[in-house]
Amino acid sequence: MARPAAYGRLFAAAWTLARHDALLPAELEALYPPPVRDLGRALRLLAGKQAKIGRPGERLARALVQLGPVAIKLGQLMSTRADIFGAAFAEDLSRLKDRLPPFPADIARAQVEAALGAPIETRFSEFGEAVAAASLAQAHDARLLDGRRVAVKVLRPHIGVRVAQDSAALAQAARLVDRYVPAARRLEPRAFAQTVIRATELELDLRLEAAGCDELGEVMARDGYMAAPTVVWEGVGKQVLTLEWAAGAPLSDPAALTLPGLDRPQLAINLLRAFLSQALDHGVFHADLHEGNLFVEAPAKITAVDYGIVGRLGPDERRYLAEILWGFLDRDYLRVAEVHFRAGYVPAHHDRSAFAQALRAVGEPVFGRSASQVSMSRVLIQLFEITALFDMRLRPELVLLQKTMMTVEGVARRIDPDHDIWAAADPVVRRWIARELAPPAQAKRVVQESLDILHGLKRRLQDPEPSVALVATPERDSGWLWFFLGALTAGGAFLLGALA
Ligand SMILES: Nc1ncnc2c1ncn2[C@@H]1O[C@H](COP(=O)(O)OP(=O)(O)O)[C@@H](O)[C@H]1O
Ligand SMILES: [Mg+2]
Numbered sequence: 001m002a003r004p005a006a007y008g009r010l011f012a013a014a015w016t017l018a019r020h021d022a023l024l025p026a027e028l029e030a031l032y033p034p035p036v037r038d039l040g041r042a043l044r045l046l047a048g049k050q051a052k053i054g055r056p057g058e059r060l061a062r063a064l065v066q067l068g069p070v071a072i073k074l075g076q077l078m079s080t081r082a083d084i085f086g087a088a089f090a091e092d093l094s095r096l097k098d099r100l101p102p103f104p105a106d107i108a109r110a111q112v113e114a115a116l117g118a119p120i121e122t123r124f125s126e127f128g129e130a131v132a133a134a135s136l137a138q139a140h141d142a143r144l145l146d147g148r149r150v151a152v153k154v155l156r157p158h159i160g161v162r163v164a165q166d167s168a169a170l171a172q173a174a175r176l177v178d179r180y181v182p183a184a185r186r187l188e189p190r191a192f193a194q195t196v197i198r199a200t201e202l203e204l205d206l207r208l209e210a211a212g213c214d215e216l217g218e219v220m221a222r223d224g225y226m227a228a229p230t231v232v233w234e235g236v237g238k239q240v241l242t243l244e245w246a247a248g249a250p251l252s253d254p255a256a257l258t259l260p261g262l263d264r265p266q267l268a269i270n271l272l273r274a275f276l277s278q279a280l281d282h283g284v285f286h287a288d289l290h291e292g293n294l295f296v297e298a299p300a301k302i303t304a305v306d307y308g309i310v311g312r313l314g315p316d317e318r319r320y321l322a323e324i325l326w327g328f329l330d331r332d333y334l335r336v337a338e339v340h341f342r343a344g345y346v347p348a349h350h351d352r353s354a355f356a357q358a359l360r361a362v363g364e365p366v367f368g369r370s371a372s373q374v375s376m377s378r379v380l381i382q383l384f385e386i387t388a389l390f391d392m393r394l395r396p397e398l399v400l401l402q403k404t405m406m407t408v409e410g411v412a413r414r415i416d417p418d419h420d421i422w423a424a425a426d427p428v429v430r431r432w433i434a435r436e437l438a439p440p441a442q443a444k445r446v447v448q449e450s451l452d453i454l455h456g457l458k459r460r461l462q463d464p465e466p467s468v469a470l471v472a473t474p475e476r477d478s479g480w481l482w483f484f485l486g487a488l489t490a491g492g493a494f495l496l497g498a499l500a
Contacts, residue, residue, distance in 0.1 A: 009169035013067055018043040020063040021051035028056075057092025065096060069135040069159065070166035072098050073200045077192070080396075080403040082381055084187070094403070102130035102138045108154045115154075115237035123235060127152070132292075136203055141245070149245035150232055151305070153206060160204060167197040195396075203308045206241035212307035213243060219282045225274035226286075226302045246305050248297035252290075257415065261298035268416035270300050272424040275408045279313055279401055280322055280432050287311035287404045291411055311400045316343065321401070322432045328379060329426055333363035336383075346390045358386045376421045377406035 017023040024032065024040030032040060044051050053059070064075040078085060079094035109120050109127055120127055126143040131151070133139075136159055140152045174193035177184050202208055210231050217228030235242025249256035257264065271289070278285040286293075286304050293306040313321065320343050327336035337356040340346040346355060362382045365374065380402045384394055412419045 005165070006169045006172040009165065010173055013071070013169065013173075016066055017060070017063045019047045019050060020059040021047055022056065022060040022063045025056045025059070055088070055092050057089040058095070061093050061096035065098065065135075068166055069163055070170055070196065070200050072096065072135055073203075074170065074196045077196055077199065080399050082403075087381060091406075094407075098134045100133050100135055102133035103156060105129050105140065107157055108138065108140055108152075111154050111157060112152065112240050115239040116235065124150075124152075136200075137206070142242075144232065144235075144242075148232075150235065150242050151229070151245055152235065153209075153241040153243075155204065155206065155239040163200055163204060167200065170196060199309075205238050207236055207238055209307050210236045210241050210243075212310040216278070216284065216286055216304075216307060216310065219278055219284060220274065220304075223274065223277045223281075225270045225277065226304055228304060228307070243305065246295040246303040248295040248301065248303060250292065251294040251296055251411065251415075252292040256296055259296070259298050262296070263299040264416045265419070266300035267296060267302065268412040268419040269424045270302055271415070272408060272412050272419075272421055273428050274302065274304075275404065276425055276428045279311070280318055280428060283313045283315070283318055285311045285313075285401070285404065287400055289404060289408050289411065291414075294411070309400075311397060311404060313397050313401065317395055317398055317401075318432075319343075319436065320345070321398070322429055322436070324380075324383065325376075325425060325429045326433050328363070328376075329422060329429060331363075333359045336363070340387065340390075340392065345392045346387060350390050355390055358389065359383075362386060374422070375406075375409055376425065377402055377409050380405065 014023055021044055024036065024043060026040070026044065029037055029040065050062070051059070054062075061075060064071040075093055075096045079090045079096065082090035085093075105128070108130065112123075112127070113120055116123060123144065124142050125145050125147070128141045130138040131141050135156075137153050137155045140154065142150050142152045144150055170193050171190075174189040177189040210233070213228050214231045217230070220226045220228055229243040229246050232242040232244065249259060251257075271294070275285060275289060286307065287309040288306055289304060293304055295303040295305065297303075320339060323339040324336055327333055327339065334356055337352060337359050340355065341348065341352060362379060384392075384399070384402065388394070409421055412421065412424075
C-alpha cells in the first residue's frame with residue numbers, strides 16, 4: 001500500500017534531523033561508505049550553524065522536540081536504552097525538554113467543557129492561564145466551587161490526529177528499516193516503533209493518568225516517604241485531568257532548597273526510599289521523578305505530580321533487583337552471579353566462573369571506594385552491560401527502573417551533595433529480604449512457583465508464539481546506525497517515489 005502522506009512526513013523529518021546533523025552525524029563518519037560520507041558532508045554544508053552545536057545526543061534531542069510528540073516519545077524511549085546506544089548518548093538524549101508555548105486558555109476552557117459535558121462555571125470558580133505546557137498537554141491553575149485549588153491538565157486540541165499521522169510515519173520508517181537494513185532487524189525496529197506508538201497513545205488518555213496517580217497515591221501512603229495529589233474524579237475525562245494542587249514549592253525552582261526548616265539530607269533519603277519501596281515492595285513506581293514533577297515542604301515532605309509514565313515490576317524482577325542490591329550492599333558479588341543463573345536470566349550453558357569474573361569488574365570499584373561515591377544506577381548499568389555479554393535478555397521494565405534510578409540519584413545528590421544512596425537504600429532492601437526470604441514466605445513461594453510453572457507450561461502448549469521483547473544487545477553503535485540509516489532509507493525511498 002502506498003502511503004504518500006507518511007513518506008512526505010518522513011522526508012520532512014529527515015530534513016529536520018539533517019539540519020541538526022543528527023541524520024548522518026559527523027562523529028560516525030568513519031563508519032559510512034564513501035557516497036554516504038559525501039552526502040553527510042553536503043547535508044552539513046546545507047544545514048548551517050545549528051548542526052555544529054553540541055554532542056550528537058543533544059542535537060538529536062533538539063531535532064526530536066521540533067518533530068513533535070511521537071518523536072519526543074521515541075527520544076525518551078531511546079534514552080532508556082543506554083545498553084544499546086551508549087551511556088553518554090542516552091544521557092544527552094534524556095535531557096530532551098518537552099516544553100512548548102501554551103495554547104490560549106479560552107481553548108483550554110472549551111476543551112474542558114466538551115470533555116466534561118458541562119459549562120466550566122458548574123465545576124470551577126476560577127480557571128486561570130496555563131502554568132506549564134508540553135507537546136501533548138498543558139496544566140492550568142484553577143479552583144473548584146468548594147474553594148479547593150486544583151491543577152487541570154488539558155490535552156492539546158486535535159493532538160489525536162497529529163499523533164495518528166506521526167505514528168503512521170514512524171511505523172512506515174520502521175517497515176523500511178526492517179526491509180532494507182538487514183543488520184538492524186535484530187533490534188526489532190517494528191516492535192520498537194509499536195512500543196513508542198503505544199506509549200504515546202496511552203498518554204493521550206488522561207483517565208489512565210488519573211488512575212496511575214490514584215494507585216500510586218495509595219501505595220505511597222503506606223510508607224509515607226512521598227505523597228500524590230488527590231484525584232478530583234468529577235474533573236476527569238479522556239482529555240482532562242483534575243488534581244488537587246500539590247503543596248509546597250517545585251524542586252525545579254532553586255529557591256525550594258532554601259525553604260526555612262528544610263532538612264535536605266532527610267529529603268534526599270525520603271526521595272530514594274520512596275522510589276525503592278514503590279518498586280520493590282509494591283511493584284509499581286513513578287517513572288518520571290525529575291525536579292519539575294516534585295514539590296517539597298519543610299521539613300522533608302515530597303509530593304510528586306505527573307503520572308503519565310508508571311513503571312511496573314513483576315515478582316521475579318522485584319526479587320532479582322532486591323537480591324542484586326543486597327549482593328552489592330553486602331559486598332558479596334558471588335551471590336549476584338548465582339542470582340542470575342538461578343533466575344534463568346543467564347542461559348545455563350555459560351560458564352559460572354567466567355560470569356563471576358565479569359561481575360568482579362563491576363564489584364571491585366564498589367569495594368574499593370566509599371559507598372557515597374559509587375552511583376547505584378551506574379552499577380546497575382554496568383551490570384546490564386556485562387550481562388548482555390552473557391546473552392542476558394534485559395526486561396524493559398528493569399531498564400526503565402535503572403533509568404528512573406539515575407534520575408532519582410541525580411536529584412538526591414543535588415538536594416544533598418553528601419547523599420549516600422547505598423546507606424539510604426539499605427533499610428528498604430533489608431526489610432524486603434527479611435520479609436520475602438524468611439522461611440514462611442519461602443514456603444509460600446515454592447507453592448506459588450510450582451503453580452506458575454504449571455501455568456507457564458499450559459500457556460506454552462496453547463500458544464507456541466515466542467514473546468517479543470524490546471531487546472538489549474550489546475552492540476551500541478549499530479543501534480545508532482539503524483536509526484540514521486532508517487531515516488536515510490526513508491528519504492531515499494521518498495525521492496524514488498517522487499521521481500517515479
Ligand atoms: N497537582 C499539581 N499541583 C501543582 N502543580 C501541578 C500539578 N500538576 C501539574 N502541575 C504543574 O504543571 C506542570 C506540568 O504538569 P505535568 O503533569 O508534569 O505535565 P507534563 O507531562 O507535561 O510534564 C508540572 O510540572 C507542575 O509545575
Ligand atoms: Mg511533568
